[in-house]
Amino acid sequence: MNLPEFPRALIHPATPAFCMAPTPDKGMGLFSTRALKMGELTLSERPLFVCTHAVNMEWPESFTHEQQIQHFLDEMEQCFKISVERMHPEIKATFLALANCYKEDGSGPLRASFVRTGCASAACAQI
Numbered sequence: 001m002n003l004p005e006f007p008r009a010l011i012h013p014a015t016p017a018f019c020m021a022p023t024p025d026k027g028m029g030l031f032s033t034r035a036l037k038m039g040e041l042t043l044s045e046r047p048l049f050v051c052t053h054a055v056n057m058e059w060p061e062s063f064t065h066e067q068q069i070q071h072f073l074d075e076m077e078q079c080f081k082i083s084v085e086r087m088h089p090e091i092k093a094t095f096l097a098l099a100n101c102y103k104e105d106g107s108g109p110l111r112a113s114f115v116r117t118g119c120a121s122a123a124c125a126q127i
Contacts, residue, residue, distance in 0.1 A: 010044045017042035027099065048095050049083065051076075077108030 016033055017040070023029045036042060059071045084092060 007046070010046070011041065012044050013041050048091055049080075049087075051080065051083070073108060080108075 017036060018030045019033050020028055020030055055072075055076070057072055057075055059068050063071065084095060087095060
């Protein structure tokens with residue numbers, strides 16, 4: 001990737017815009033601590049994990065559409081596994097503690113938990 005300004009210092013809001021607290025029935029959640037304006041910066045952090053959803057992959061012509069999807073999910077899971085194993089132990093522990101709301105869809109534990117459940121998409125103009 002060609003990211004000439006990375007890494008640069010993060011800009012943080014002057015006062016916290018939210019706090020993390022338990023919800024009655026959904027685990028932990030983020031709650032606003034003050035009135036927010038449209039377009040206002042509320043959070044500025046580096047991601048724990050960066051990945052792509054655009055990969056070239058081949059499979060046998062005999063694969064059904066469902067088999068193609070499962071093959072893609074299995075291959076991505078292996079890529080994620082390698083990346084997670086290379087993480088610093090503290091970051092890895094934080095990453096592995098994230099929630100998973102896709103436990104039985106064939107995604108695999110890493111892709112389901114950490115990419116599908118807790119993912120935020122971002123476009124990169126220069127790759």
